[in-house]
Amino acid sequence: MADIIQLLPDHVANQIAAGEVVQRPASVVKELLENAIDAQATSIKLLIKEAGKTLVQVIDNGSGMSATDARLSFERHATSKIRSADDLFQLHTKGFRGEALASIAAIAHVELKTKQEDDEVGTNLIIEGSEIVSQEIVVTPKGTSIAVKNLFFNIPARRNFLKSNQVELRHIIDEFHRVTLAHPGIQFMMYHNGNELFNLPESNYRQRIVNIFGNKTNEKLVPVNEDTEVLKISGFVGKPEYAKKTRGEQFFFVNDRFIKNAYLNHAINSAFDGLLKDGTHASYFLNLTVDPQTIDINIHPTKTEIKFDDEHTLYAILRASVKHSLGQFNIAPVLDFDRDAQLDTPYNYKDKGVSTPQIEVDRDFNPFQEQNNFKEQRSSKQTTAFKKQTPSSWDSLYVGLESKGTQSQQEFMSVQFETEEKTASIFNDDKAVENSKSTYQLHNKYIVSTIKSGMLVLDQHRSHQRVLYEDFLQHITVKESVSQQLLFPIELHFSTQEIDIINQVKEDLEHTGFVFSNVTKERVEISGVPVSVPASEVSVVLEQLISDIENEVPDSHFSSADLLAKSMAKSLAVKTGQTLTVPEQEHLVNSLFGCKEPNMSPFNKTTFITLSVDELDKKFV
Ligand code: ADP
Ligand code: MG
Numbered sequence: 001m002a003d004i005i006q007l008l009p010d011h012v013a014n015q016i017a018a019g020e021v022v023q024r025p026a027s028v029v030k031e032l033l034e035n036a037i038d039a040q041a042t043s044i045k046l047l048i049k050e051a052g053k054t055l056v057q058v059i060d061n062g063s064g065m066s067a068t069d070a071r072l073s074f075e076r077h078a079t080s081k082i083r084s085a086d087d088l089f090q091l092h093t094k095g096f097r098g099e100a101l102a103s104i105a106a107i108a109h110v111e112l113k114t115k116q117e118d119d120e121v122g123t124n125l126i127i128e129g130s131e132i133v134s135q136e137i138v139v140t141p142k143g144t145s146i147a148v149k150n151l152f153f154n155i156p157a158r159r160n161f162l163k164s165n166q167v168e169l170r171h172i173i174d175e176f177h178r179v180t181l182a183h184p185g186i187q188f189m190m191y192h193n194g195n196e197l198f199n200l201p202e203s204n205y206r207q208r209i210v211n212i213f214g215n216k217t218n219e220k221l222v223p224v225n226e227d228t229e230v231l232k233i234s235g236f237v238g239k240p241e242y243a244k245k246t247r248g249e250q251f252f253f254v255n256d257r258f259i260k261n262a263y264l265n266h267a268i269n270s271a272f273d274g275l276l277k278d279g280t281h282a283s284y285f286l287n288l289t290v291d292p293q294t295i296d297i298n299i300h301p302t303k304t305e306i307k308f309d310d311e312h313t314l315y316a317i318l319r320a321s322v323k324h325s326l327g328q329f330n331i332a333p334v335l336d337f338d339r340d341a342q343l344d345t346p347y348n349y350k351d352k353g354v355s356t357p358q359i360e361v362d363r364d365f366n367p368f369q370e371q372n373n374f375k376e377q378r379s380s381k382q383t384t385a386f387k388k389q390t391p392s393s394w395d396s397l398y399v400g401l402e403s404k405g406t407q408s409q410q411e412f413m414s415v416q417f418e419t420e421e422k423t424a425s426i427f428n429d430d431k432a433v434e435n436s437k438s439t440y441q442l443h444n445k446y447i448v449s450t451i452k453s454g455m456l457v458l459d460q461h462r463s464h465q466r467v468l469y470e471d472f473l474q475h476i477t478v479k480e481s482v483s484q485q486l487l488f489p490i491e492l493h494f495s496t497q498e499i500d501i502i503n504q505v506k507e508d509l510e511h512t513g514f515v516f517s518n519v520t521k522e523r524v525e526i527s528g529v530p531v532s533v534p535a536s537e538v539s540v541v542l543e544q545l546i547s548d549i550e551n552e553v554p555d556s557h558f559s560s561a562d563l564l565a566k567s568m569a570k571s572l573a574v575k576t577g578q579t580l581t582v583p584e585q586e587h588l589v590n591s592l593f594g595c596k597e598p599n600m601s602p603f604n605k606t607t608f609i610t611l612s613v614d615e616l617d618k619k620f621v
């Protein structure tokens with residue numbers, strides 16, 4: 001038998017290995033930025049075209065390379081950063097595998113220009129699919145510029161696998177955030193298709209965070225600092241009342257390297273225990289410094305995972321210092337005992353500001369009149385105050401009726417009236433009135449209603465989602481809106497990317513009834529809202545929307561109108577656990593059956609089931 005094993009040609013081996021290092025344009029961004037940092041650059045520029053599909057270029061003012069090094073840098077396992085295996089445990093650089101440039105050159109068109117400080121001229125190198133096409137002398141400033149064009153030009157399957165520009169750009173920006181947050185002492189600029197997205201001057205850590213995420217971030221940050229023998233922590237956590245629905249702003253850096261670690265993330269969450277509203281996530285920007293001997297970064301090629309020798313100790317220290325900071329800045333109650341939870345300000349009240357206390361004088365009050373008078377007044381005040389506290393925002397239920405005009409609402413009211421009148425005239429005790437209810441709420445989750453053939457059970461949350469969804473969709477597609485002017489415009493602060501997202505769907509939002517009176521780089525002012533959106537819910541609705549769009553993986557049948565309607569329906573639908581009055585229950589039932597597709601929620605979940613008398617009979621055999 002002939003021998004059949006062959007060594008793969010280099011360029012094939014390189015292509016295979018490249019798949020591990022370069023998954024998408026953002027991976028190239030990460031590798032190039034890290035190389036520039038390792039080269040001691042103090043100013044780094046990132047240029048992107050078409051979300052990196054046509055160009056990723058990084059220009060730095062770092063050390064540069066000699067002509068020989070320039071050529072060598074594209075060889076696999078060529079690195080200036082480690083010499084022996086021992087060095088792996090003393091790493092002070094980002095790179096060490098010597099794989100990135102070789103991998104990138106295997107699957108793209110690369111042009112390198114580089115010059116060291118003391119050299120007169122620099123080197124210009126062009127490589128396509130691992131082949132050196134040309135090497136020339138060039139006049140260029142000190143430092144290195146690497147342009148990566150037409151990524152995956154020779155692997156069509158991978159190129160086709162790339163997501164939309166919107167999604168790929170988001171990955172690039174995520175990577176940019178991670179690198180720039182880890183190095184506030186370096187100036188960074190980023191351009192996309194010629195537009196400046198970020199211009200981050202050299203600064204301290206707090207300023208860097210603010211420059212990236214917007215001015216408003218400043219007041220949200222609580223410093224965390226701790227210095228122990230095993231671990232040094234510095235950075236910030238976000239105040240609990242600013243916690244967001246998205247997990248976006250969570251950053252751990254270990255020795256200046258961005259990492260993901262579910263265990264340490266848990267440590268932070270437990271420090272925030274009891275301080276966050278349901279469904280929101282704390283934000284944090286934390287730098288951990290540990291002895292490089294105690295970690296192993298060499299476990300994954302993309303290097304966002306890391307192994308610690310003693311995770312349990314890190315967990316405990318991290319949790320304690322975050323807790324301490326929250327307590328010190330009066331965010332968490334320091335004394336947990338003898339605290340009356342009833343006296344705590346609810347989170348949504350905290351940013352409402354303080355209004356001057358008003359003295360109300362009842363000029364008609366006469367102490368010598370009937371004594372009851374005073375008592376009555378007091379008790380009536382108490383009830384209104386109490387009413388305000390119940391969180392149900394009931395106008396939202398009436399959404400289904402809007403398109404049909406107020407007439408049907410009146411009809412609905414009058415039907416209500418009739419039944420009550422009837423019952424009042426026929427029966428005279430409360431029990432009888434109870435019996436006349438045509439709907440019943442079960443466990444604050446289901447609405448049970450009788451129908452001719454038997455009974456109907458609705459899931460209140462899913463049903464209401466369906467009603468709201470169709471209503472929003474109708475408004476967006478018909479491009480007619482009913483909006484409610486606000487007496488005081490609502491001002492909301494977002495990061496630049498979040499504003500970008502809002503801008504993308506602004507027109508559709510306007511069709512639902514939102515009126516944007518002013519949108520700047522990090523702020524939106526809203527002077528009108530859809531009738532079905534209570535002003536207090538606006539920020540929740542928009543945050544949910546941003547989070548949904550961020551997490552959406554747009555494919556061929558991506559429709560922003562649909563996504564928007566779904567997202568708003570999700571935020572505004574009555575929740576499981578919410579008590580509904582009988583008219584509210586009835587209205588929901590009626591609205592659901594006025595829908596085009598009442599059977600399914602917008603997320604394809606069953607909205608209701610029926611149980612016929614026959615089926616019931618069978619159970620009673
Ligand atoms: P690694 O970073 O793991 O060493 P790379 O393939 O990313 O591997 O880079 C190979 C080598 O090329 C680096 O070790 C470094 O010496 C050199 N190099 C890469 N980028 C730059 C740059 N921007 N400036 C100076 N030298 C660079
Ligand atoms: Mg590198």
